[in-house]
Amino acid sequence: MYLVLENIRKTYDTKVAVESLSLSVPKGVLYGIIGPNGAGKTTTIRMIMNIIAPDSGQVIFDGKPVDKTFVDRVGYLPEERGLYKKMTLREVILYMAELKGCKPAAAKGRIMPWLERMGLEAYVDKKVEELSKGMAQKLQFVTTILHEPEIIILDELFSGLDPLNVELMKNVLLEQKRAGKTILFSTHVMEQAEKLCDFICMISRGKKVLDGKIGDIKAKFGKNAIQVEIEGDGSFIRSLPGVSAVTDYNNYHELRLAANANPHSILKQIIERVTVRRFELVEPSLYDIFIDIAKVDPSEVEKPKEAANG
Amino acid sequence: MDKFWVVFKNEYSQVVQKKSFIVGILLTPILMGSFILLPSYFARKTASNTEYLAVVDQSASKIGEGFVSSLEQYKLEDDQTQQYIVDTLITIHRGDTAEYNRIIDSLKTALNNDEIKYIMIFKSGVEMADSNMLLISNAEGIRTVNRFEKEISKIASTLRLENSNVNLSVDSVLALTRRVTLPQQDAKGESVDFGTKWFASMMFVMVIYFIIIGYGQVIMRSVIEEKSSRIMEVLVSSVTPFQLMLGKILGLGGATLTQLFIWIALGLLVYAGSGALAMNIDPAVAHVAFNPLVLVFFALFLIFGYIMFSTLFALVGSLVNSDKEAQNYIFPVTMLLVLPFIIGISIIQEPNSNMARYMSMIPLFTPTLMMMRVIFIAPSATHYSFFSGILGEATLAFILLVLTTLLIIWVSARIFRVGILMYGKRPTLAEIVKWVRY
Secondary structure, eight states, X not given: OOEEEEEEEEEETTEEEEEEEEEEEOTTOEEEXXXXXXXXXXXXXXXXXXXXXXXXXXXXETTEEOOTTHHXXXXXXXXXXXXXXXXXXXXXXXXXXXXTTOOHHHHHHHHHHHHHHTTOGGGTTSBGGGSOHHHHHHHHHHHHHTTOOSEEEEESTTTTOOHHHXXXXXXXXXXXXXXXXXXXXXXXOHHHHHHHOSEEEEEETTEEEEEXXXXXXXXXXXXXXXXXXXESOOGGGGGSTTEEEEEEOSSOEEEEEOTTOOHHHHHHHHHHHSEEEEEEEEOOOHHHHHHHHHTOOGGGSOOOOXXXXX | OHHHHHHHHHHHHHHHHSHHHHXXXXXXXXXXXXXXXXXXXXXXXXXXXXXXXXXXXXXXXXXXXXXXXXXXXXXXXXXXXXXXXXXXXXXXXXXXXXXXXXXXXXXXXXXXXXXXXXXXXXOTTTTTOGGGEEEEESSOOHHHHHHHHHHHHHHHHHHHXXXXXXXXXXXXXXXXXXXXXXXXXXXXXXXXXXXXXXXXXXXXXXXXXXXXXXXXXXXXXXXXHHHHTTHHHHHHTTSOHHHHHHHHHHHHHHHHHHHHHHHHHHHHHHHHHHHHTTOOOOHHHHHHHTOHHHHHHHXXXXXXXXXXXXXXXXXXXXXXXXXXXXXXXXXXXXXXXXXXXXXXXXXXXSXXXXXXXXXXXXXXXXXXXXXXXXXXXXXXXXXXXXXXXXXXXXXXXXXXXXXXXXXXXXXXXXXXXXXXXXXXXXXXXXXXXXXXXX
16 A cells, blocks of 8 residues: 555544544555545645644555655645745746646756646746736646655645536646556545445545445445436425425436435336436445445535536 | 745846836935935034024123123124024022012013023123022023033133133133144054044945845735735745745845945946046045945945845744735844944943953844944054954954854754745734744
8 A cells, every 4th residue: 555544533622523434555556535514634644744743543655654755746726725926936836846846947947838828828937916816826836846746745736616627637636647657536526436435435424434345335235326317397206105305406416325225216216207318327426325334414415516527 | 056046036137127226226225315414414514593592691790691692792694693683681689579570470481482592691690609690591502501501611711711810811711721633653653533434334234224124125015915816826836935935035136136236336336536636535534434344344244144034034024924024024123233333332332341252242233343443443453364353343243143143044944934924914923933843
């Protein structure tokens, strides 16, 4: 394992932010830490970055507890963004790269290709304060990875980005992964993790509720959901025998089935009442699994929306 | 250590590149020059406005007339117009109190309407007691009061002489009773007066003061900016807080030194230029300001005073969330810088008193107070030793300053480390103490 967290724990005064959390991140994967706001994702990442010290437990990177050499091998994008407003893009990128131990000559050659990739090449000698929020975020992403770190840690990378830029970032992340980099990122939007990650760790209220390969997790929870798109009032579906829960996505309903339920008979009962446009047996979404496993109130968790970010 | 240089280089180039840095280099000497030259220029300048006055004379000896005619010698800057014009000269009989009160009341009205500036009242026996005269004004000028006193003294002395048995003119009496001025020389045979030393000490100490307070606040703001824009999180995941703090302080310090070197170079150019123009620098000033001991200790006290205080300013920056909040914390630090100027007044009067010795040994005051003492004592001393006298004391104070600076850096770094990642609430003193121990 490349990055290992061993029973790390952090309390603020009396509130437990992270409770004996352990996770293992293999090399060269996209690893997602997911959970609702306030679950402890940022605290966990800050402990990995050694910005705050855990009360107990330790973080091991590449076989050794994290030390000073770790900072040059990691690229870190904090949740709260910010860069020097009065410096030009070129200066900021160069400074951040040098702070990460990158040689200026090497860094200089990488600036323009990255800015072109992000569509910021025209701003290279402009001041950071002239950028829009989305542009500044892309710039900060560039400063995070310009020194070509082995492991990239991104806290809520996608927040505040429009769908086009989310797509751009996803492509960059996949490229980085193909280049052998390990990427750890947190998000409270589970759909993003679902589409992108190889591995996930779900945390809720500071505790790990589930982790592993995304395929394994879905397989484990079986094909026990149905998506059905109907015309008319679907409120009766909830009371059909064999249906344990219904999530109303406005355009369609997602049904969780009770054990031993028969999808065929459910379809028959729906067709008798309304017109069915689509009926599909699906894997449960991470959202549904999370609600199920973490036993949390669904209102605490951001619900995936139809046609949400990419 | 590499990371320290990255921070150092960035801070240095960010400051040196700024327009304000170049403007500051050019503007500061001009401002300093005007500070020195303008007051004396204005002081020397003769008045440009005529001032009106009323003279009320109750005396039998007609002092009023003599006073009025003595004022004729004072002219405006054009050397033609009278500075003082007597609007009314009123002579009243001594006993007529009702008339006196009526006149004074009407003159006071004129005074309040700015028609006249002064009411000068003489009663009988001015030469006997000062209480027999009175000057009324809403906005008296100190120079005018001095002139009036001088002229009235002459008149009073004349009257006193007339009443005595001495048969001499006033001027000869004044010449005979002239006060002496004591000529001074230091052990090296130079005649350096108090004024020159005072002036030189103010110049050197002001430079130290302005650099510390100016750049200290720059450091504080830059820490606050990094905190409020949340760059800090990226920074502390790349460099240690200690490297960051020291890189900032010394990077800016380097910029300050650059500025000083440019000033010195400019100064030497002007000096060389003035030599060519045969404008010689006052030898007394040169004796004090170009003394090697003064220059060496100036450099040492400036550098370490700067490091010590900018560490404190960086510390303040790490404890607050905005410039506004910083004002509360900055007050004690600023007081530490202003206090020596108040203490300094007594130190320059008695630079070798025990109080001066002890106060200038307090490291927080050393850069200013010991600097003053070095300027007052060192240029005149003939014998220097590292174990006694001014050189010994200044060296000891310097060692204490360096040790204290290191201690302050150590303590501040421990608080800084935690403070820079604290958002929202301001830490209590108890928490700060905990951070130092942790």
